Amino acid sequence: MNGILIWGAPMFLLMTFVFKYSDLPIWQSAALWILTGIAYGITTWVTQERRYRKAATEHRG
Numbered sequence: 854m855n856g857i858l859i860w861g862a863p864m865f866l867l868m869t870f871v872f873k874y875s876d877l878p879i880w881q882s883a884a885l886w887i888l889t890g891i892a893y894g895i896t897t898w899v900t901q902e903r904r905y906r907k908a909a910t911e912h913r914g
Contacts, residue, residue: 861890 865886869879877885 858890860893861886861888864889 865883868886869882
């Protein structure tokens with residue numbers, strides 16, 4: 854959810870209404886940026902999990 858709210862929604866608004874970046878219909882632009890937000894959220898989550906596991910392993914030992 855954070856990826857969609859923090860990355861996907863603002864990018865959708867900026868690229869669709871401010872910069873008029875593409876000629877995609879609004880629903881396709883929304884779908885594109887929602888998927889991008891999901892990818893951003895998953896990437897952030899995986900990266901943070903790796904960092905946590907590494908720090909936890911180092912702390913134990």
